[in-house]
Amino acid sequence: MDWGFIGVILAIIFFILMLIVTIKYRRVKKLVWSYETKKLIGIGSDSPPELRLMFGGEQVSDVYRTNLIVVCTGSESLRKNDVTEEITMHFKGAKILRSPSIVRQSNDANEITTDTDTIDDDFDVKIDFIYLDYNDGAVVEVLHTKYSELSCSGNVIGVRTIKHKEGYKSYRAGFRESIRWRDSILPFLLILAFGFPILIAPAFSDESIASLWEKFGMIVSLATGMLLTTLVFGPLATAFSLMASFPKWSVIKG
Incomplete structure (x- = not known):
């Protein structure tokens, strides 16, 4: 039996395990976002011209529901003072039909709030909070017309980028x-x-x-x-x- 070869293999395994533990438990700030969009109702191209779709007294061609989620996934907490540029979801080409609502929240003490803004006919949803510990966050429901692109911007001290994470389902x-x-x-x-x-x-x-x-x-x-x-x-x-x-x-x- 080649004990030298076995020793090398064990050393490699030990090094990988130590690397995993170091990465997992280092103090780091992370914030991720994701979304799930579903079409609720809409007028098709083959619909008769007399057909009208109204939402809140306003005529629209379609209505979509997007559930946005923002979660702190780092080991270090995020504070309101860490946010130097508002966390904003950009609904390019869409119109928000009513004020966003928080449908799920990890902790009421986080005091997560939302607001809307309009820039050049593009609607934005802004998200604010007092603090977020690990796995803290919220799901925000937004009713809107069809968007051409959905993106996120913002700046948080210690967070390199607000990462988009795929796979969220409500x-x-x-x-x-x-x-x-x-x-x-x-x-x-x-x-x-x-x-x-x-x-x-x-x-x-x-x-x-x-x-x-x-x-x-x-x-x-x-x-x-x-x-x-x-x-x-x-x-x-x-x-x-x-x-x-x-x-x-x-x-x-x-």
């Missing part, structure tokens, strides 16, 4: 719905890059495998096993991650 998503097979590609490439050299070592160190074809067959078998394993466990890990990526309080309906 309902509790099922396991199957969270599976995305394309997420197997990156794990497979990582395993192939770091694990494959370790796995093929026996094919060249084992003197009983003398034939080149035998070595090639062993390598192909190992690669196939790695691919199948990644295809199965990669999406499953991603599904579990997506299901747990947003706090429980953000679920509006079960």
Whole structure:
């Protein structure tokens, strides 16, 4: 048994674990946002010209509902004084039909509030708070017409960027719905890059495998096993991650 080779492998594993622990527990400020948009009603191109759609006494062609979520995901709290530029959601090309409402909030003590603004016929939603601890935030419901683009701007001291995080759903998503097979590609490439050299070592160190074809067959078998394993466990890990990526309080309906 090659104890030197085993020692190198254990050292690499220990280094990776230490790196994960260091990254996970370092003090850092993070703020993420996401959204879910659903069309509630609208007039199609084949609708008769006499058909009119009214909302609050105003004629519109469609009505959409967007649930915005803002969450503090860092280990360090965010304070109102940290915000040097208002956190603003830009609904480009849309008109907000009524004042935004907070439908879910992690803690009333956060005192999260919303406001609207209009710049060159583009409507914005501004979000303010007293403080946000880890996993604190809110879900804001906005009723509006169709937008061409939805973006977020703002500046918080210590936060490099307010990151957009995909995958938010206002309902509790099922396991199957969270599976995305394309997420197997990156794990497979990582395993192939770091694990494959370790796995093929026996094919060249084992003197009983003398034939080149035998070595090639062993390598192909190992690669196939790695691919199948990644295809199965990669999406499953991603599904579990997506299901747990947003706090429980953000679920509006079960």
